Amino acid sequence: xxxxxxxxxxxxxxxxxxxxxxxxxxxxxxxxxxxxxxxxxxxxxxxxxxxxxxxxxxxxxxxxxxxxxxxxxxxxxxxxxxxxxxxxxxxxxxxxxxxxxxxxxxxxxxxxxxxxxxxxxxxxxxxxxxxxxxxxxxxxxxxxxxxxxxxxxxxxxxxxxxxxxxxxxxxxxxxxxxxxxxxxxxxxxxxxxxxxxxxxxxxxxxxxxxxxxxxxxxxxxxxxxxxxxxxxxxxxxxxxxxxxxxxxxxxxxxxxxxxxxxxxxxxxx
Ligand code: GLY
Numbered sequence: 001x002x003x004x005x006x007x008x009x010x011x012x013x014x015x016x017x018x019x020x021x022x023x024x025x026x027x028x029x030x031x032x033x034x035x036x037x038x039x040x041x042x043x044x045x046x047x048x049x050x051x052x053x054x055x056x057x058x059x060x061x062x063x064x065x066x067x068x069x070x071x072x073x074x075x076x077x078x079x080x081x082x083x084x085x086x087x088x089x090x091x092x093x094x095x096x097x098x099x100x101x102x103x104x105x106x107x108x109x110x111x112x113x114x115x116x117x118x119x120x121x122x123x124x125x126x127x128x129x130x131x132x133x134x135x136x137x138x139x140x141x142x143x144x145x146x147x148x149x150x151x152x153x154x155x156x157x158x159x160x161x162x163x164x165x166x167x168x169x170x171x172x173x174x175x176x177x178x179x180x181x182x183x184x185x186x187x188x189x190x191x192x193x194x195x196x197x198x199x200x201x202x203x204x205x206x207x208x209x210x211x212x213x214x215x216x217x218x219x220x221x222x223x224x225x226x227x228x229x230x231x232x233x234x235x236x237x238x239x240x241x242x243x244x245x246x247x248x249x250x251x252x253x254x255x256x257x258x259x260x261x262x263x264x265x266x267x268x269x
Contacts, residue, residue: 008268074088082114175215218262
């Protein structure tokens with residue numbers, strides 16, 4: 001069975017919702033946020049749920065020049081002593097990275113910073129980790145040059161990388177899947193199949209969820225068999241409960257409206 005990676009779940013960065021959030025990119029799950037106060041309330045509840053479940057949360061200030069800056073997951077990925085700073089796949093989001101890079105460089109002294117350069121591009125939301133096995137979404141935000149840079153890093157670290165082609169109706173790999181534990185992948189029918197992930201290590205499985213619960217497939221697994229999931233996805237919740245998880249449910253309505261999922265709003269380091 002894959003090694004448990006829940007050890008990297010003790011600290012997280014989140015970023016407040018920008019005054020310009022109403023203009024956030026929205027093309028997949030949502031047609032744009034409509035209520036910034038509710039969005040902020042939901043985001044505060046999200047950060048509180050992380051803290052209440054043992055995560056030390058640092059909240060970075062929003063930047064009103066970047067409507068999508070709350071979605072920090074896309075801007076940096078911490079892997080085994082390395083901080084990967086990708087070139088975000090949407091031009092409007094490229095200026096979000098510096099405060100996140102500065103924070104991580106300061107907190108993680110001794111980690112190697114790996115800065116991607118164009119034409120490579122990648123959103124952190126296209127990276128999924130199952131123990132020591134990695135998956136990357138080839139999407140409108142992540143190109144082959146970006147995938148090659150990630151593969152070079154993972155080869156160096158001795159980890160395997162598999163490519164998952166993201167269907168046109170989805171933004172990122174993590175928009176439609178997650179690993180609530182280091183031996184389970186959740187994925188939606190109509191978007192992905194068990195074969196999308198190839199043969200998994202012994203003891204690991206892909207659990208397919210109904211197409212209409214695609215948004216619910218994005219979860220955050222925490223130590224102690226806890227999992228945070230979005231409110232309103234009963235099959236996902238029932239299956240995780242049957243697997244022995246304690247489910248913590250959060251209303252993500254105004255985050256979803258900007259195509260954001262639970263994992264989009266944090267970087268675990
Ligand atoms: N609204 C999130 C994104 O499109 O990157």
